Amino acid sequence: xxxxxxxxxxTELRIADRHFPVxxxxxxxxxxxxxxxxxxxxxxxKSMLAMSLLRILPEPLARIGSGRILFDDRDLAExxxxxxxxxxxxxxxxxxxxxxxxxxxxxxxxxxxAEMICxxxxxxxxxxxxxxIELLRxxxxxxxxxxxxxxxxxxxxxxxxxxxxxxALACRPEILIADEPTTALDVTIQAQILALxxxxxxxxxxxxxxxxxxxxxxxxxxxxxxxxxAGEIVESGTVASVFGNPRHPYTRQLIDAIPKGTGPIxxxxxxxxxxxxxxxxxxxxxxxxxxxxRCDCAVARCRTDKPVLKQSSGDHSVACFVAQSEAA
Amino acid sequence: xxxxxxxxxxxxxxYKTRRGALRAVDTVSxxxxxxETVALVGESGSGKSTLGxxxxxxxxxxxxxxxxxxxxxxxxxxxxxxxxxxxxxMVFQDPFGSLNPRLSIGRIIEEPMLVHRIGTAEERRxxxxxxxxxxxxxxxxxxRYPHEFSGGQRQRIVIARALTLNxxxxxxxxxxxxxxxxxxAQVLNLLADLQRDLGLSYLFVSHDLSxxxxxxxRVVVMYLGKFVSTGERANFWDSPIHPYTRRLLESTPSVDAxxxxxxxxxxxxxEIPSAMNPPSGCRFRTRCxxxxxxxxxxxxxxxxxxxYGMSACHRVETxxxxxxxxxxxENENIVPIRTVA
Numbered sequence: 001x002x003x004x005x006x007x008x009x010x011t012e013l014r015i016a017d018r019h020f021p022v023x024x025x026x027x028x029x030x031x032x033x034x035x036x037x038x039x040x041x042x043x044x045x046k047s048m049l050a051m052s053l054l055r056i057l058p059e060p061l062a063r064i065g066s067g068r069i070l071f072d073d074r075d076l077a078e079x080x081x082x083x084x085x086x087x088x089x090x091x092x093x094x095x096x097x098x099x100x101x102x103x104x105x106x107x108x109x110x111x112x113x114a115e116m117i118c119x120x121x122x123x124x125x126x127x128x129x130x131x132x133i134e135l136l137r138x139x140x141x142x143x144x145x146x147x148x149x150x151x152x153x154x155x156x157x158x159x160x161x162x163x164x165x166x167x168a169l170a171c172r173p174e175i176l177i178a179d180e181p182t183t184a185l186d187v188t189i190q191a192q193i194l195a196l197x198x199x200x201x202x203x204x205x206x207x208x209x210x211x212x213x214x215x216x217x218x219x220x221x222x223x224x225x226x227x228x229x230a231g232e233i234v235e236s237g238t239v240a241s242v243f244g245n246p247r248h249p250y251t252r253q254l255i256d257a258i259p260k261g262t263g264p265i266x267x268x269x270x271x272x273x274x275x276x277x278x279x280x281x282x283x284x285x286x287x288x289x290x291x292x293x294r295c296d297c298a299v300a301r302c303r304t305d306k307p308v309l310k311q312s313s314g315d316h317s318v319a320c321f322v323a324q325s326e327a328a
Numbered sequence: 329x330x331x332x333x334x335x336x337x338x339x340x341x342x343y344k345t346r347r348g349a350l351r352a353v354d355t356v357s358x359x360x361x362x363x364e365t366v367a368l369v370g371e372s373g374s375g376k377s378t379l380g381x382x383x384x385x386x387x388x389x390x391x392x393x394x395x396x397x398x399x400x401x402x403x404x405x406x407x408x409x410x411x412x413x414x415x416x417x418m419v420f421q422d423p424f425g426s427l428n429p430r431l432s433i434g435r436i437i438e439e440p441m442l443v444h445r446i447g448t449a450e451e452r453r454x455x456x457x458x459x460x461x462x463x464x465x466x467x468x469x470x471x472r473y474p475h476e477f478s479g480g481q482r483q484r485i486v487i488a489r490a491l492t493l494n495x496x497x498x499x500x501x502x503x504x505x506x507x508x509x510x511x512x513a514q515v516l517n518l519l520a521d522l523q524r525d526l527g528l529s530y531l532f533v534s535h536d537l538s539x540x541x542x543x544x545x546r547v548v549v550m551y552l553g554k555f556v557s558t559g560e561r562a563n564f565w566d567s568p569i570h571p572y573t574r575r576l577l578e579s580t581p582s583v584d585a586x587x588x589x590x591x592x593x594x595x596x597x598x599e600i601p602s603a604m605n606p607p608s609g610c611r612f613r614t615r616c617x618x619x620x621x622x623x624x625x626x627x628x629x630x631x632x633x634x635x636y637g638m639s640a641c642h643r644v645e646t647x648x649x650x651x652x653x654x655x656x657x658e659n660e661n662i663v664p665i666r667t668v669a
Binding site for chain 1: 576
């Protein structure tokens with residue numbers, strides 16, 4: 001059962017009085033309880049998409065241009081400020097990459113969590129504090145009773161991220177958006193935080209949108225993924241199907257560029273497969289396929305027409321003329 | 329191979345704090361040969377960056393010796409250190425923070441030659457142009473400013489600056505961790521090309537074992553200021569001989585492991601302890617899934633283990649015999665099952 005349906009969403013960024021689409025005609029659904037990963041390089045519009053869903057875009061610099069975000073038959077793209085306030089934090093919440101920067105440095109973590117609870121529930125400060133301690137226990141912060149009165153600078157990065165997760169899950173949201181939640185952490189802590197997230201997810205039944213550039217994390221913890229390039233979805237499908245048979249040249253090259261953690265070690269220092277060039281800037285995007293400038297498979301048509309996302313098999317879709325003609 | 333290019337012996341780096349001395353690097357020894365890449369890996373707080381800085385003279389050492397081509401650098405004054413500085417260069421993680429936003433790219437790359445009073449203006453300009461081409465940028469870019477470049481291009485500029493004075497050894501402190509995988513691959517390939525063409529040595533400080541696996545001839549694993557494990561490329565990866573190395577490897581997610589759960593430490597909130605007050609005996613024992621009584625009592629020395637390299641672990645023979653098992657805990661996390669001592 002789908003809980004969120006995004007339909008032809010366009011988010012625009014204003015630069016020198018011109019509007020450029022940073023999220024361009026994106027459609028997808030989020031199923032109840034699943035983990036949907038959104039991957040791509042910096043500048044692909046992943047975070048702008050997340051901010052659009054929660055309506056926390058830096059307006060008026062960025063705005064939703066068109067499209068619908070259907071949550072419970074309501075269109076969040078049209079929702080007012082007050083309505084969004086009742087949804088954000090309560091039914092849909094977000095954790096960011098840098099936990100240190102996301103917490104208020106001059107307030108104890110307990111007060112920060114309690115403030116969040118009081119905003120959405122009719123509850124006394126005292127009970128809110130009790131609930132904060134409970135939440136800190138739930139995210140396995142050691143000595144939760146004592147640490148509830150600590151300031152963020154007294155905690156490590158991993159502990160701060162646990163506090164952020166506690167806060168995000170305080171009101172048992174139906175959707176949790178995790179924007180690069182472990183990028184700033186060591187691998188050992190990363191594994192713990194990801195394990196914690198998936199355990200809490202199965203306890204609360206929340207759906208998770210995981211935004212990351214780390215495909216290895218996606219392979220191990222997500223159910224489905226969307227590959228974004230220059231603001232558009234170029235491939236989507238289940239993790240098994242996309243990693244097993246990547247159809248879009250961009251997805252293939254992204255996977256090939258990752259240094260492999262297993263397999264034989266050759267005698268020579270090996271070269272990695274690289275993707276030449278970089279994501280085109282907003283004002284340099286063309287009529288055709290945005291990836292055509294960097295693509296080894298591009299044909300003439302790729303530079304003039306834009307490929308649309310088409311289902312190739314089951315849940316697997318791809319937006320590439322070459323891949324689509326191979327399938328046909 | 330002849331004498332090592334760089335030779336560190338029993339290096340100690342201490343920071344003075346209000347609560348006493350903090351030993352960030354505790355009695356470590358390391359050789360780097362010409363044309364070799366040695367990777368220094370460990371979590372935040374392990375002292376890996378501090379050791380890198382101590383080698384280029386950015387942190388004073390408390391005791392021990394650091395020799396470059398046989399010359400002791402440890403006790404040298406700033407002035408006496410100057411000629412050796414040319415041979416030792418550093419590339420930092422953040423290509424945004426390492427470039428002065430108010431200087432043009434040409435001026436930034438020229439700066440080391442100005443500091444060391446090398447060449448005429450024309451010669452310096454030619455060298456800058458050559459360096460820009462060398463790192464895959466174009467000579468016309470020298471009049472531009474850092475904000476006009478992407479993260480990957482900036483890291484190329486930082487590398488060009490490090491190459492200006494023909495160094496022998498470059499300390500690369502997490503040079504690709506701020507970059508996207510696509511760009512990361514470009515920069516790693518550039519470093520490999522430069523090594524092949526110029527015979528450079530690298531000390532590659534990183535927490536990313538999959539990157540290290542790809543580029544290092546030799547690996548050194550550091551934990552709370554100590555080396556816990558070292559090994560050669562050929563035999564380091566298949567048989568992680570220290571429980572900490574094993575933990576790092578297992579925690580690293582892989583694209584080849586679709587759907588496989590991540591392995592985590594058995595304890596809740598498994599974090600590196602404070603270096604102010606390290607655990608007695610083996611420093612890793614508080615997080616180790618295989619710790620026994622002896623691990624709290626005496627500190628294990630770094631010693632050779634079979635053909636695998638060196639390991640500082642009392643129980644490494646037990647572990648090397650393959651007596652490690654994994655199982656699911658009550659939350660269905662995959663955790664190592666403690667073996668009985």
